[in-house]
Amino acid sequence: MNPFTPTFGTSPPLLVGRDTDLDDFREGLRGGPGSPERATLVTGLRGTGKTVMLNAYEDVAGAEGWLVISETATPNLIDRITHEHLPRLLSEVDPRQTESRLTGVSLPGGFGADREVSERHTPRPGLRSQLNLLTDLLAERGGGGVLITVDEVHRKGLKDLRELGTTIQHAFRERRNVAFVGAGLPSAVDGLLSDEVSTFLRRADRRHLRTVRPEEVAAAIAVPVREAGRDITPDALQVAVAGTGGYPFMIQLVGLHAWRADSTAATIDVDQARRGVDQARRKVGQLVHASALADLSDVDRSFLAAMAHDDGPSRMADIADRLGVDATYAGQYRLRLIAAEVIEPRGHGLVDFTLPGLRDYLREHAASSHWGPEIALPPADRSTLPGTDQERRQLPGPPDNTGGRGLPR
Numbered sequence: 001m002n003p004f005t006p007t008f009g010t011s012p013p014l015l016v017g018r019d020t021d022l023d024d025f026r027e028g029l030r031g032g033p034g035s036p037e038r039a040t041l042v043t044g045l046r047g048t049g050k051t052v053m054l055n056a057y058e059d060v061a062g063a064e065g066w067l068v069i070s071e072t073a074t075p076n077l078i079d080r081i082t083h084e085h086l087p088r089l090l091s092e093v094d095p096r097q098t099e100s101r102l103t104g105v106s107l108p109g110g111f112g113a114d115r116e117v118s119e120r121h122t123p124r125p126g127l128r129s130q131l132n133l134l135t136d137l138l139a140e141r142g143g144g145g146v147l148i149t150v151d152e153v154h155r156k157g158l159k160d161l162r163e164l165g166t167t168i169q170h171a172f173r174e175r176r177n178v179a180f181v182g183a184g185l186p187s188a189v190d191g192l193l194s195d196e197v198s199t200f201l202r203r204a205d206r207r208h209l210r211t212v213r214p215e216e217v218a219a220a221i222a223v224p225v226r227e228a229g230r231d232i233t234p235d236a237l238q239v240a241v242a243g244t245g246g247y248p249f250m251i252q253l254v255g256l257h258a259w260r261a262d263s264t265a266a267t268i269d270v271d272q273a274r275r276g277v278d279q280a281r282r283k284v285g286q287l288v289h290a291s292a293l294a295d296l297s298d299v300d301r302s303f304l305a306a307m308a309h310d311d312g313p314s315r316m317a318d319i320a321d322r323l324g325v326d327a328t329y330a331g332q333y334r335l336r337l338i339a340a341e342v343i344e345p346r347g348h349g350l351v352d353f354t355l356p357g358l359r360d361y362l363r364e365h366a367a368s369s370h371w372g373p374e375i376a377l378p379p380a381d382r383s384t385l386p387g388t389d390q391e392r393r394q395l396p397g398p399p400d401n402t403g404g405r406g407l408p409r
Contacts, residue, residue: 002259003224006252006283009051009151013224017212017248018053022060024205025181029064029145033175036205039168041153042183044209045341045354047249047288050183053209054149057181061147066179067093067138069148073157073184077150078127078164086130089146093137128167135176145177153184155191161201169200180204187340211246220251225259230266232258236273243277245356249288253280285361292342292355303333304342307353308362313346 003013028037040057044050058068069085071077131146138144148168153161164180171178182201184192186208193202212220218241225232232240240258244250258268258276265272293301306322307314320330334351337343346352353359 001228002256002263003228004252004255004259006249006256008047008249008287009055011052011055012220012248012252013227014220015049015052015056016216016220018049018056018209021053021207022056025057026060026064028205029061029066029147029179033172033177038172038179039200039204040179040181040207041189041201041204042181042207042209043186043189046185046292047247047284047355048209048211049248050209051151052248053207054151054181054183058147058149061145061179065144066147066177067134067144069146070151071149072151073153073161073182075157075160077157077160081148081164082125082127082130086127086134087125090130090134090137093134093141127163128170131167131171131178132174132176135171135178138177145179147179147181150180150182151184152188153182153192154188158192161192165201172200185341190339209248212248212251213246214241217241217244217246217251221255221258224255225268230259230268232268232273233270236268236270239270239273240268240276243273243280247284247356250280250284250356253283256280257283281357281360284357285365289355289358289361290365292358296337296340296342299333300337300340300342303330303337304353304358305362307343307351308359311359313350313352316349316351319351 005012025037025040028035028040031037042050042053054070058070061068067089069081069089071081071085134146138146148164150161150164161182168178168180180200182189182204218237221240221244222232222237236258240254243254254273254276256276257279258273260279261268261272261275268276293304296304302323303319306319309322310318316327316330316334319334320327323330334343338345338351341354342358343351344354
């Protein structure tokens with residue numbers, strides 16, 4: 001069976017490059033209330049393994065005897081935690097979950113008395129009260145706590161996240177065994193923290209997932225292959241490692257397709273590894289790049305299309321020239337795309353793509369059919385660039401210095 005799992009949210013057969021983060025979190029659970037790792041925000045580009053890290057955090061908590069509530073920041077988040085997760089956990093933990101009450105008494109001689117007693121002040125179970133009850137019961141049992149993980153945090157879920165944050169902050173103040181880990185894109189998390197959220201979210205431990213070192217990538221590919229009963233040559237492993245760019249999702253894609261290139265062969269050779277890399281690059285475009293571009297404005301995408309003409313890092317002067325705008329205006333979009341972590345600076349006046357394969361994807365999809373990577377277009381000859389007129393029509397005029405008009409979304 002193919003050991004690789006390039007499905008979003010599915011844990012790989014061997015998680016590499018994240019040991020320090022998980023060790024710190026484990027120590028935070030063991031360190032007691034007040035440990036900074038008990039409030040953690042995980043950020044990273046698409047495909048860097050944010051959901052996989054949530055899975056790993058949950059595994060660590062479970063191994064430490066903690067209960068886990070795993071959720072996604074979609075509408076009705078608080079309702080689901082309050083009326084589904086917490087009641088389920090309380091029913092598992094509370095030894096007094098079922099009660100019987102004496103409602104009648106019969107005496108000798110036929111005399112009897114019935115009395116129904118009701119509480120005048122019955123609190124309505126809410127998020128905070130149920131979380132408090134659950135942590136109290138766990139304390140009575142002698143240990144453990146409650147970890148709440150929330151994936152895809154975003155400003156759209158601000159109301160629920162604010163309520164959850166306030167509740168967890170109270171739990172921290174009361175020194176309850178509660179921990180929180182949220183995950184999201186860097187821009188989404190930054191947007192959330194810029195709004196009015198609980199203090200604890202702003203002070204949460206930030207863990208940014210970056211690419212994985214080559215030696216760790218090699219282990220992530222070679223170990224599952226060999227444990228599944230096949231082998232991979234050193235040269236083939238080198239090709240596969242280079243093809244991933246250290247990008248966690250690509251590790252699984254390259255592994256999957258290198259395995260599939262000839263599933264009957266006892267050993268994966270260089271040719272199979274190359275075919276695996278080529279197929280993985282096509283797939284990552286469909287699964288990651290299309291989604292990343294969908295979140296950007298038309299002008300952002302025009303900026304990236306202008307970058308795609310270069311085989312390596314792009315000069316800002318060339319990008320501005322291709323778009324027909326001045327350097328100051330192009331520089332503002334440079335800052336936007338760096339903040340979104342789609343591009344990164346590569347020295348003075350240079351930028352490059354952060355997502356592996358995005359340049360090729362843009363060449364194949366963002367440009368019109370008569371422009372492909374095999375056609376060399378001089379940067380100065382803007383009249384021949386496909387879509388340039390349309391892109392220029394989408395570009396607003398250079399921003400003035402009065403602060404009256406911001407950049408479009």
